[in-house]
Amino acid sequence: MNYTIKSPDSLKASVKLPASKSICNRALILNALSYSPYEIRNLSDCDDTEVMVKALNSNDRDFDIKAAGTAMRFLTAFLSKVVGEWTITGTERMKNRPIKILVDALNALGARVEYMEKEGYPPLRIFGSALQGGEISLAGGVSSQYISALLMIAPLMENGLTLHLEGVVISKPYINLTLQLMEQYGVKAEWNGQTIKVRPQDYHPIPFTVESDWSAASYWYSMMALSKNAEIELLGLFKNSLQGDAAGAKLFAQLGVGTTYTDRGVVLKHNGNRTKKLNYNFVNEPDLAQTFVVTCVLLNIPFRFTGLQSLKIKETDRIEALKTELRKLGYLLTDSNNSILEWNGERCEPQAHPVITTYEDHRMAMAFAPAALVLPEGIEIADPQVVSKSYPHYWRDLRTAGFIIIDNEQ
Numbered sequence: 080m081n082y083t084i085k086s087p088d089s090l091k092a093s094v095k096l097p098a099s100k101s102i103c104n105r106a107l108i109l110n111a112l113s114y115s116p117y118e119i120r121n122l123s124d125c126d127d128t129e130v131m132v133k134a135l136n137s138n139d140r141d142f143d144i145k146a147a148g149t150a151m152r153f154l155t156a157f158l159s160k161v162v163g164e165w166t167i168t169g170t171e172r173m174k175n176r177p178i179k180i181l182v183d184a185l186n187a188l189g190a191r192v193e194y195m196e197k198e199g200y201p202p203l204r205i206f207g208s209a210l211q212g213g214e215i216s217l218a219g220g221v222s223s224q225y226i227s228a229l230l231m232i233a234p235l236m237e238n239g240l241t242l243h244l245e246g247v248v249i250s251k252p253y254i255n256l257t258l259q260l261m262e263q264y265g266v267k268a269e270w271n272g273q274t275i276k277v278r279p280q281d282y283h284p285i286p287f288t289v290e291s292d293w294s295a296a297s298y299w300y301s302m303m304a305l306s307k308n309a310e311i312e313l314l315g316l317f318k319n320s321l322q323g324d325a326a327g328a329k330l331f332a333q334l335g336v337g338t339t340y341t342d343r344g345v346v347l348k349h350n351g352n353r354t355k356k357l358n359y360n361f362v363n364e365p366d367l368a369q370t371f372v373v374t375c376v377l378l379n380i381p382f383r384f385t386g387l388q389s390l391k392i393k394e395t396d397r398i399e400a401l402k403t404e405l406r407k408l409g410y411l412l413t414d415s416n417n418s419i420l421e422w423n424g425e426r427c428e429p430q431a432h433p434v435i436t437t438y439e440d441h442r443m444a445m446a447f448a449p450a451a452l453v454l455p456e457g458i459e460i461a462d463p464q465v466v467s468k469s470y471p472h473y474w475r476d477l478r479t480a481g482f483i484i485i486d487n488e489q
């Protein structure tokens with residue numbers, strides 16, 4: 080299936096964004112670990128959260144978490160402390176996303192987790208039991224999800240857990256999010272420099288409501304940046320959010336979008352400022368990188384983005400995917416060091432009828448859709464259903480805002 084997306088004359092939207100899947104998937108684990116009687120409010124209906132809900136509520140021993148990185152990593156740790164024998168698998172891509180650092184850590188803490196196919200990758204067989212815990216070192220530069228997964232089960236280990244993080248620690252706000260939510264459920268941790276310590280403690284159930292997703296908000300900021308005539312309000316976002324991607328609001332101020340916080344969310348406005356070049360290190364907000372890459376080239380703003388090392392092992396190799404797809408639109412990007420992506424203004428002949436390939440990556444589809452606002456023919460996007468990973472109602476929300484979306488198979 081392909082969608083052609085065409086720009087409205089004016090864009091008007093008050094959007095109820097999806098709930099943050101990062102918060103949902105943590106709250107689900109913490110609810111289970113605290114034997115909570117409360118149902119989580121405003122849980123997302125996105126794929127990544129649905130696979131988690133299904134796994135936690137099923138009587139099965141074999142789980143398929145599809146493409147959800149958080150579900151794969153958090154459930155692997157969770158199941159390793161639930162007595163029984165379990166298997167966990169996912170999509171072909173998931174079978175190529177590394178998990179060795181987490182498996183080694185769990186096994187060193189008293190768990191038994193084995194590879195069913197390729198060493199270092201899912202699917203896994205997990206023999207759950209009580210965990211001793213203790214003190215271990217692990218690399219902080221591959222995925223913060225390994226660290227979050229270990230931290231959430233840490234207070235229930237016999238000796239607690241002390242983690243020494245080695246090297247650069249990427250995606251730190253996600254570790255902070257984990258610790259903040261653990262604290263809301265009554266568990267305290269100490270994070271000093273490269274060491275995080277969690278003593279044995281019990282979780283205490285609380286009623287919990289999930290906030291809207293700041294990563295999803297970024298696509299609406301991009302639309303605001305690219306449109307001449309727009310009124311956009313995004314509901315359920317907070318200035319003092321626990322989500323690291325709330326940093327997108329400040330960064331978009333440099334691309335001409337101002338944010339006003341209200342008691343129900345944010346209102347976006349053009350602020351008349353646009354930087355001539357954008358340099359930024361995305362190590363703390365990797366999920367925003369695609370939004371900013373696409374927005375900058377379409378605004379004709381050269382950029383140098385660093386800290387992108389984790390993009391190669393996400394839903395697809397996002398560095399390659401961005402280069403390939405933007406070349407179709409006539410933009411030549413260069414990458415270096417597996418972690419830097421740059422555009423110095425270089426152009427090539429655009430394809431006459433480009434179709435954006437999405438590589439089973441929700442963020443490719445969502446980041447390219449705003450291009451409809453500046454391309455006279457609109458933009459054609461392949462496999463648009465990929466958005467269901469984090470934002471199942473994305474196309475419906477775009478239609479409500481005034482975009483014309485044509486399903487090319489109908």
Ligand SMILES: O=C(O)C1=C[C@@H](OP(=O)(O)O)[C@@H](O)[C@H](O)C1
Pocket residue numbers: 100101102148149221222223224227249250253365366389
């Ligand atoms: O913990 C989380 O909820 C997430 C952490 C990040 O992954 P990495 O830590 O692998 O960068 C992010 O990209 C992902 O979408 C969600």
Ligand SMILES: C=C(OP(=O)(O)O)C(=O)O
Pocket residue numbers: 146147148149150366393394442469
């Ligand atoms: C990287 C992402 O997800 P995950 O790693 O949880 O699959 C994402 O949503 O951009």
